[in-house]
Amino acid sequence: xNFLAGRHGGPSIQKLCDRxxxxxxxxxxxxxxxxxxxxxxxxxxxxxxxxxxxxxxxLQTDRSxxxxxxxxxxxxYNVISNDLEEEEQEENSAKQVDDLGSQFTEIFIKQQENVTxxxxxxxxxxxxxxxxxxxxxxxxLKQQGPQVQxxxxxxPMGVSRLxxxxxxxxxxxxxxxxxxxxxxxxxxxxxxxIVAFENAFERLLDIITEEGNSDGGIVVEDCLLLLQNxxxxxxxNQNFFKEGSYIQRMKxxxxxxxxxxxxxxxxxxxxxxxxxxxRVLVSPTNPPGAxxxxxxxxxxxxxxxxxxxxxxxxxxxxDILTETINTVxxxxxxxxxxxxxxxxxxxxxxxxxxAIVVLLMSMVNERQPFVLRCAVLYCFQCxxxxxxxxxxxxxxxxxxxxxxxxxxxxxxxxxxxxxxxxTDSLSNWCAAVALAHALQENGTxxxxxxxxxxxxxIGNPPVxxxxxxxxxxxxxxxxxxxQTRVGLLMLLCTWLSNCSIAVTHFLHNPANVPFLTGQxxxxxxxxxxxxxxxxxxxxxxxxxxNDNSLENYRKEKLKQLIEKRIGKxxxxxxxxxxxxxxxxxxxxxxxxxxxxxxxxxxxxHEFTKLVKELEGVISKAIYKSSEEDKKEEEVKKxxxxxxxxxxxxxxVIREQDxxxxxxxxxxxTLTSQNEQLQATVTQQVSQIQQHKDQYNLLKVxxxxxxxxxxxHGDTLQMNGIQTEEVSKLKEELEEWKNKHELLQGQLRxxxxxxxxxxxxxxxxxxxxxxxxxxxxxxxxxxxxxLQMENQKLQVMVPVKNAVQALSEEKESLKQHLDSASSxxxxxxxxxxxxxxxxxxx
Numbered sequence: 001x002n003f004l005a006g007r008h009g010g011p012s013i014q015k016l017c018d019r020x021x022x023x024x025x026x027x028x029x030x031x032x033x034x035x036x037x038x039x040x041x042x043x044x045x046x047x048x049x050x051x052x053x054x055x056x057x058x059l060q061t062d063r064s065x066x067x068x069x070x071x072x073x074x075x076x077y078n079v080i081s082n083d084l085e086e087e088e089q090e091e092n093s094a095k096q097v098d099d100l101g102s103q104f105t106e107i108f109i110k111q112q113e114n115v116t117x118x119x120x121x122x123x124x125x126x127x128x129x130x131x132x133x134x135x136x137x138x139x140x141l142k143q144q145g146p147q148v149q150x151x152x153x154x155x156p157m158g159v160s161r162l163x164x165x166x167x168x169x170x171x172x173x174x175x176x177x178x179x180x181x182x183x184x185x186x187x188x189x190x191x192x193x194i195v196a197f198e199n200a201f202e203r204l205l206d207i208i209t210e211e212g213n214s215d216g217g218i219v220v221e222d223c224l225l226l227l228q229n230x231x232x233x234x235x236x237n238q239n240f241f242k243e244g245s246y247i248q249r250m251k252x253x254x255x256x257x258x259x260x261x262x263x264x265x266x267x268x269x270x271x272x273x274x275x276x277x278x279r280v281l282v283s284p285t286n287p288p289g290a291x292x293x294x295x296x297x298x299x300x301x302x303x304x305x306x307x308x309x310x311x312x313x314x315x316x317x318x319d320i321l322t323e324t325i326n327t328v329x330x331x332x333x334x335x336x337x338x339x340x341x342x343x344x345x346x347x348x349x350x351x352x353x354x355a356i357v358v359l360l361m362s363m364v365n366e367r368q369p370f371v372l373r374c375a376v377l378y379c380f381q382c383x384x385x386x387x388x389x390x391x392x393x394x395x396x397x398x399x400x401x402x403x404x405x406x407x408x409x410x411x412x413x414x415x416x417x418x419x420x421x422x423t424d425s426l427s428n429w430c431a432a433v434a435l436a437h438a439l440q441e442n443g444t445x446x447x448x449x450x451x452x453x454x455x456x457x458i459g460n461p462p463v464x465x466x467x468x469x470x471x472x473x474x475x476x477x478x479x480x481x482x483q484t485r486v487g488l489l490m491l492l493c494t495w496l497s498n499c500s501i502a503v504t505h506f507l508h509n510p511a512n513v514p515f516l517t518g519q520x521x522x523x524x525x526x527x528x529x530x531x532x533x534x535x536x537x538x539x540x541x542x543x544x545x546n547d548n549s550l551e552n553y554r555k556e557k558l559k560q561l562i563e564k565r566i567g568k569x570x571x572x573x574x575x576x577x578x579x580x581x582x583x584x585x586x587x588x589x590x591x592x593x594x595x596x597x598x599x600x601x602x603x604x605h606e607f608t609k610l611v612k613e614l615e616g617v618i619s620k621a622i623y624k625s626s627e628e629d630k631k632e633e634e635v636k637k638x639x640x641x642x643x644x645x646x647x648x649x650x651x652v653i654r655e656q657d658x659x660x661x662x663x664x665x666x667x668x669t670l671t672s673q674n675e676q677l678q679a680t681v682t683q684q685v686s687q688i689q690q691h692k693d694q695y696n697l698l699k700v701x702x703x704x705x706x707x708x709x710x711x712h713g714d715t716l717q718m719n720g721i722q723t724e725e726v727s728k729l730k731e732e733l734e735e736w737k738n739k740h741e742l743l744q745g746q747l748r749x750x751x752x753x754x755x756x757x758x759x760x761x762x763x764x765x766x767x768x769x770x771x772x773x774x775x776x777x778x779x780x781x782x783x784x785x786l787q788m789e790n791q792k793l794q795v796m797v798p799v800k801n802a803v804q805a806l807s808e809e810k811e812s813l814k815q816h817l818d819s820a821s822s823x824x825x826x827x828x829x830x831x832x833x834x835x836x837x838x839x840x841x
Contacts, residue, residue: 013039013046020054026065033058033071040078048079048104056108059117066126073121073132080104081139105143115140115151116158123161127170134165134176141183149188159184159191163198166207171219174207178222185229192230196237200230205249213253214270221266224273231280235290238281242294248301250278255306260315271320275327278303282330284591295335304331304338308345312355318369325359325375326592333382333591339390342383356383356412363434364419364427374593374601377430381591381606384437394438395445398452398465417454417465420488421472425481426598432487433593433604436494440606446499466495466505474515482527483601489534490607493541497610500547507542507553516542517565520574530602533577537611540575540618556626572619578611588612670746 016039019032033055040047058072082101108114118140122133141148152158162184165177181200185192204223211220230237241247253274281294298304310316310324332338346352362368363376384390397413416438419431439446453462463471469488496502506512519535522528539562548554562571578584587593587603595601624632 013043013050017051017054020051020058026062026068029058029062030065030068030071033068033075037071037075037078040075044079045100047075048100051075052079052104052107056111056114056117059121066124066128069121070128070132073129073136076108077132077136077139080108080136080143082143083139101139102143105140105148109140109144109147109151112151115148116155119152119155119158119161123164127173130168131173131176134173134180137162138176138180138183141180141186145183145186146188149184149186149191152184153188153191159194160198163195163200166200166203175219175222178204178207178219178226182222182226182229185226189234189236192234192237196230196240201227201241201244201246205246209249209252213255214267214274216270217266220270221273224270224277227277228273228280231277235287238286238290238294241281242290242297247281247294247297247303250274251301251303251306254303254310256310256313256316258313260313260317263317263320268317268320272323275320275323278307278327279330282333284330284333288334292335295331295333295338298331299335299338299341304328304341307331308342308355312345312347312358318372322369322372322375325372325379329375329379329382329592334386336387336389339383339387343390343393351409353409354412356380357410357415360412360415360419360434361410363430364415364422364424366424366427370426370595370598373426373430374595377434378592380434381437381593384440385591388442391438391440391442391445395448399448400451400453421468425483425487426601428481428484429487429601432491433607436491436604437606439494443499446495446502449495450502450505464505466492466502467509470506470509470512470515474511482531483599485531486534486602489531489538490604493534493538494607494610496538496541496545497614498545500545500549503542503545504547504549507546507550513539513542513553513558513561517561520571521566529574529577530581532574533581536571536575537578537614537618539571540621541614544614544618544621555621555629559622562622568622571622575615575618579615584608584611666746670743673743 013036016032016035020029020036023029023032036047036051036055040051055072055076058068062068062072080101115137118133118137121129122137124130124133137148152162162177162180165180166174168174168177181195185195204227208216208220208223211217211223213220231241253271278298282291282298284291307324307328311321311328316324328342332342343354343356345355347355347358349358359376359379363373363380365373384394394412394416397411398417416431416435419427420435422428422431439449450464450466452465454465454468455462456468469492473485473488473492492506496506516535516539520532520539522532524532539558542553543555543558546553546555546558562568566574581602583600583602586600587605588608589605591605593601593604
């Protein structure tokens with residue numbers, strides 16, 4: 001130690017350490033720590049070894065004096081941090097510097113309470129304590145990230161305390177707080193979640209807005225890097241961001257003016273990071289549901305529209321334009337609403353041209369930068385991904401009936417054909433892959449594309465697109481750009497797979513099979529092996545999807561040809577060249593075409609999926625006997641029939657579902673009507689009971705003085721009442737009879753629907769229908785019960801001749817009634833009798 005202390009004639013570090021340790025006066029200790037701080041940059045190793053323990057002790061015991069705490073924190077920062085001045089960097093090699101910082105950090109964090117102590121110091125408001133505390137903690141995280149993260153994570157409220165830094169009114173602390181949180185959240189999902197939960201999104205977006213969005217300085221860049229840490233590969237935080245409506249707050253980031261020249265380097269950096277943040281939320285590697293909901297939110301808040309404006313704006317720097325194209329690609333990928341919107345975007349040209357056409361022009365233009373052309377291809381692929389409508393629109397621009405005869409406007413299809421047959425191999429490859437994506441998993445369009453005819457030269461008859469592709473393949477042979485041939489072979493393999501009609505068209509040209517067998521059979525250099533593998537795949541597809549409609553090219557004959565010309569083992573080995581290729585593995589990783597150089601542009605991501613699917617089945621098909629093939633055909637046919645039956649039943653079930661829904665609604669209506677009837681009947685029963693009581697009372701009174709009320713005039717009046725009441729009664733009876741008949745009609749109709757559904761034979765629906773039927777039977781039983789009750793209540797007492805006549809009239813009317821209507825009749829009848837009794841009395 002003495003040797004180290006005396007190095008370069010420096011003052012005795014040991015003496016200063018002794019003063020810090022033993023001096024009773026705070027002023028002495030403070031002076032000693034200040035002296036150590038001034039030496040700590042030049043004599044980093046010495047101060048670190050001798051003073052660290054004493055400095056930590058100061059932090060523990062001298063909390064009341066912010067000045068000494070500040071000096072101690074600064075000294076520790078100089079010892080631990082690798083951010084040295086340039087002259088010191090020259091003296092020490094970078095490797096030594098790294099090791100030193102890492103070793104001192106290890107010593108410091110060995111006692112976990114040292115980190116906890118630092119967390120409490122960072123809570124102090126005093127600038128001289130808080131600021132150096134933040135810098136020291138950031139440095140510790142840089143040196144030993146995972147270990148320090150773990151200590152902070154288990155400290156009570158550790159992460160929450162650090163979040164307060166973002167609210168500090170002093171910009172330097174707030175800005176360094178952002179840098180601290182960047183280090184804290186690196187590759188630690190648990191901490192990322194806590195930081196997000198502590199309102200980080202709100203605070204960071206506020207800072208970005210205050211600083212002027214993309215026009216802001218390096219603080220905006222730091223906030224964006226922290227947001228990226230919080231969101232990248234963290235599905236829970238992405239969901240939290242979307243649910244908190246923060247996507248809407250990204251829209252102002254992309255508002256650009258008419259004049260986009262002279263952007264600062266910082267603005268370009270900021271916008272680049274902003275675009276990457278959008279992509280983090282809609283990355284194809286995220287769970288599909290999460291990506292989909294973010295895509296929808298971006299459309300509804302106008303963010304996609306804003307990005308499309310940048311896409312078509314003038315003066316936007318090339319790298320921002322490229323990244324914007326990549327971002328739009330992922331915002332629309334597989335989302336029908338967004339794809340439809342993108343198809344409707346026009347460039348502000350005169351006359352307006354669709355954005356898709358303008359972009360494809362760049363893709364097939366060899367003067368455009370390579371990365372831009374790759375971005376446009378990706379955009380086109382994302383537009384067509386799971387978008388049958390978009391695929392149809394692209395292919396339709398090639399079909400004879402829709403081609404613009406005037407030649408005024410160039411279409412997407414024409415641009416692709418132009419690229420397919422241009423002299424630039426990059427254009428050939430991009431156009432072939434783009435066209436393959438227009439056919440992806442779309443059998444209808446594979447068949448329609450067979451109708452496309454091309455005028456190759458004046459005076460010669462037109463040639464089909466399929467024929468032209470195979471012509472170019474066979475003409476160029478070896479020596480030409482491998483890229484062109486790989487592109488055409490990928491297009492043909494995609495086109496013919498799962499489309500036996502296209503296979504028949506391909507085999508119909510007598511030159512194609514000899515060309516393929518010739519290519520595969522040759523022993524060529526490594527450069528050509530990829531082409532050989534793809535030729536084997538194309539021939540394999542022609543066998544596997546062959547419907548045996550061409551006598552000379554039936555499955556069996558093609559397999560015999562392979563056996564004779566190539567050999568089965570050799571064929572399968574050549575087929576295996578594709579998936580063993582290094583560039584194949586790279587393309588299989590993610591949908592975005594990213595190539596380190598134009599020469600590496602060989603495989604398309606979607607095509608690697610096709611190879612994976614077909615390599616095994618083609619190898620098996622080559623070794624199968626004709627008997628096995630026949631059996632397989634039979635199985636295929638059976639499966640097709642089975643699919644048809646399933647489709648039929650699905651249709652039947654759909655119809656049953658519809659009928660059942662209607663039936664449920666009707667039963668609900670009937671139930672409600674039944675409840676109303678029951679309520680009415682209950683009311684009537686109660687009224688009848690009242691009338692019976694009154695009637696019994698009147699009967700007792702009538703027994704006493706019937707003889708006093710027997711005069712002729714009374715009878716006439718009574719008959720008058722009888723006539724009027726009976727006619728009213730008849731009307732009401734008629735009305736109830738009609739209602740009842742309507743109800744019975746509905747019940748009959750429902751019964752017939754139930755019968756129909758029962759015969760359709762779906763078990764779960766039969767159960768539900770039986771429940772409905774039993775409900776209807778219950779209703780019928782209820783009505784019968786009511787009828788019985790009403791019959792019991794029909795007590796008729798003859799009162800002189802007039803009452804007898806009325807009684808007979810009522811009996812004859814009652815016979816026309818059934819079920820629910822009888823209750824009303826009884827009520828009316830009882831009422832009439834009571835009125836007559838009253839009168840007689």
